[in-house]
Amino acid sequence: GKIIISFSTDFTSPIRTISYTFVDFYHNNKLLQGNKTITYELKSTALLVEVHPVMTFTVDMKITFDDGRIYTRTGTKVKEAVEGNGTPLIWDDNVFLVTGNSTTTLPDGTIIVKTITTPLRYVMTCNLPFPVSGVVTITKNDSEGVLDFGTGACDNIATLTINGVTTEITLQK
Numbered sequence: 001g002k003i004i005i006s007f008s009t010d011f012t013s014p015i016r017t018i019s020y021t022f023v024d025f026y027h028n029n030k031l032l033q034g035n036k037t038i039t040y041e042l043k044s045t046a047l048l049v050e051v052h053p054v055m056t057f058t059v060d061m062k063i064t065f066d067d068g069r070i071y072t073r074t075g076t077k078v079k080e081a082v083e084g085n086g087t088p089l090i091w092d093d094n095v096f097l098v099t100g101n102s103t104t105t106l107p108d109g110t111i112i113v114k115t116i117t118t119p120l121r122y123v124m125t126c127n128l129p130f131p132v133s134g135v136v137t138i139t140k141n142d143s144e145g146v147l148d149f150g151t152g153a154c155d156n157i158a159t160l161t162i163n164g165v166t167t168e169i170t171l172q173k
Contacts, residue, residue, distance in 0.1 A: 001025030001032075014042045022061070034061035052085045054078065057100075065107065075102025075114075084124070096122040098131070113139040117146075126154035130171050 001024035008016055020036040039056040056078050063071040077100035084094035098120040104112045120134030132154055136147045145162040156171040 016040045029066040031064040032061065033064070034059070036061065050085055052081050054080045059102070069107035070105075071107055072105045073102060076100045077102075092125050094124045096124075098122065098134070110141060111139075120149065121152065123152075123154065128154065128156065129173055130156070130158075 001022070003025055004021040004023060005018065006021075007018040010016075017037060017039045022032045022034055025032045035058075037056075037058045039058075041054045041056070042051050043054055044051050056076065058076045060074045061072065065071070077098060080097045080099075082095050082097050084090070084092075087093055099116050101113070101115040104114075106112070115137045116134065117137050118133075118135035120131035120136070122130075123132050126132055131149045133152045134149050138145045138147060143162065145160055148159045148161070150157060150159075158169050158171055159166050160169050161167075
């Protein structure tokens with residue numbers, strides 16, 4: 001099979017896109033079909049007067065197992081650098097906001113929908129692989145949970161609410 005990668009070589013353009021298309025591509029006896037796209041854009045907003053990067057990731061993939069079972073995922077994630085853009089050689093002062101959603105269908109028919117309802121905030125000075133704030137709503141078939149990463153403290157504590165019951169959880173790398 002093939003993975004077709006297409007992109008522009010105009011590196012001065014404020015918007016650049018890389019697209020991946022899977023055509024008759026097998027990995028470990030699994031057929032991968034679909035597309036992935038990464039769009040990189042430089043933009044400014046009223047709140048952020050300096051130009052800053054925004055990356056949009058989209059996925060529309062289907063994996064067929066050798067026994068015929070199928071796994072699918074569609075979704076979009078937007079990662080916006082909202083602080084630290086004026087110091088390109090210093091990574092620690094960067095802050096990112098992430099929004100988006102995804103729908104995954106497992107081979108047994110289970111459907112999992114994840115929606116970022118409050119942007120996830122990643123603060124690089126925290127040196128953590130998870131956000132310091134933000135909320136994700138997760139629906140699995142008919143059940144719903146809300147994962148809340150807190151109010152901005154550099155810690156590994158979040159809360160998970162399922163059926164009105166909230167539990168504090170410790171996030172691990």
